[in-house]
Amino acid sequence: MNFADRLKQLPSTGHLAALHLLGAEGQTLATIENKPGQTGSLVVYAALATLYSGRITPAAASLGLEWYAEHVADAQAFPGKHPNIDRLLGWAQGTDSFAVRTVAV
DSSP states (O other), X not given: OOHHHHHHHSOOOXXXXXXXXXXXXXXXXXXXXXXXXXXHHHHHHHHHHHHXXXXXXXXXXXXXXXXXXXXXXXXXXXTTSSHHHHHHHHHHTXXXXXXXXXXXX
């Protein structure tokens, strides 16, 4: 299934302004906002956090890569072009999990 079709199956994030990905000490590692160019990633990360009890685990990261579908190859070919996919590529290979804090509209 391609990315656009997958997004149609995931829950809406209209109620979110952003989400923060948190490190082990609770520090913000990254913020994904509900704005053009980031909305798809917000949908993916929010759905993963819901499925994995508010965390992005290595298993969640792997699932997220499946959801990003055709964009993963582009991210691998051009590191830095898709930072939200790059992050999942690294996290899928690790053992750490990262908390997600949502920000309501």
